[in-house]
Amino acid sequence: MQVKIGDIVARKSYQLDLIFRVINVIENTNxxxxxxLHGDEFRLLADAKYEDLVIIDDNERNNRKLKEKQLIEKSYDLLKQDYQLLREKQEFYATSSYSHNEEFFHVPGRVLHIDGDPSFLEKCLDLYSKIGVPVNGVHVSEKDMPNQINELLDKYRPDILVVTGHxxxxxxxxxxxxxxAYRHSKHFIQTVRNARSKNPHLDQLVIFAGACQSHFESLIRAGANFASSPSRxxxxxxxxxxxxxxxxxxxxIERINVWEVLRNTLxxxxxxxxxxxxxxLRTGMPYKKHDNQ
Structure with missing residues (x-):
């Protein structure tokens, strides 16, 4: 069967471990x-010879997606548990433990998520919405990110910046x-540097940067709070x-234990x-409902 753009495939040389979308076909010098290839569930950019590829049928893809969904739901449940505990602690601190009848409102950190992959961006935006994180998402190719980041920061004024893709x-x-030796680590690093030139304080703009196999150490040195990938x-x-x-x-009022963040990830x-x-997160009171709510 002829492989074509848009097909879902896996690589025989890697024992069909990951599935990919074919995004382009080129000829090498020979x-x-x-x-x-773009990873279907992982943020990996790769290439492969035609003879190394196997087209993944719908049944196999659905079986893999079911396993993936179970992992995602487990992480989501952990995050919900953490959020409920954090809310209760914050309300306790906000009232100095006094009992009251007023309702609270919560103001979570606002996110600007720039992503080199539009399909992954949509998946992330769906999960942000499900969790309740306020977010603006923008698709920008990895190579264009360094030149566009300052304009995007001025436009959206986020508390948290995500710089990712493939x-x-x-x-x-x-x-x-x-x-x-890295596809896009240099672009992610320069994007972080440019963002830090505008917002140098690590707690005033929190930055996550990187994708599959990215150069973790350089991203942290550039000013990211969190990054990928320590073990490549x-x-x-x-x-x-x-x-x-x-x-x-x-x-x-709390500092985040790094392991507590990582344990919710896949x-x-x-x-x-x-x-x-x-x-x-900031907590306020009282929360006033409108009459039509």
Whole structure:
């Protein structure tokens, strides 16, 4: 069966471990057809020869998606439990433990999520909405992110910035510390640097940056609070959402334990890491309902 753009495939040389969307087909210098691949659930950009690809049928894809859904629901349940506990603690602190009959309102941190993949962006926006995180999402190609970030920060004035898309480390292009061996790490790093030039304080603008196999150490040095990927592994498409939701819903009087953030993600400490960061949630009262509510 001929592989074409839009097909869902896996690589025989990797034991069909991940599934990809074919986004382009090119010819290399030897005249061989090469497929350019975007991860279907992971933020990985790859290429493969035609003969290495297997088309994944609907049954196999649905079985994989069912397993993926179960993992996502587990992470979502953990996040809900954490959020409920954080709300109760914040209300206790806000009232100095006094009993009262007033209702509270909560102001979580606002997110600007810029993503190099429009389909992953939509998945993330759906989860932000489900969790209740206020967010603006913008699709920007990874190469254009450094030039557009300042304008986007001025427009949306977020508390949290997510800079993500696709990335990959290629051993044949250089060693693990050579940024030229990474697809888009340099673009993510420069985007973070530009954002930090406008907002240098780590607690005034919280930044998550990176994708699959990104150069974690350089992203942290550039000014990211959280980044991927310490072990150069693949990260799930939704991992950035779990990171920033924890930050958005943690009271501003608390500092976030990095492990408590990572435990809600699908990739955990091999794919994600960060530095101690203050929460952004603020609680107010009284909450006044309108008559038509």
């Amino acid at each position: 005249g061989e057809k090469i497929a350019i 990335d990959a480390y290629s051993k044949h292009k250089g060693d693990i510390d050579d940024l030229n 592994v693949n990260i799930h498409a939704l991992d950035p959402v779990y990171i920033v939701a924890k930050v958005s819903f943690t009271p501003f 990739t955990r400490e091999k794919g994600l890491g960060g530095v101690e960061t203050k929460g952004l």
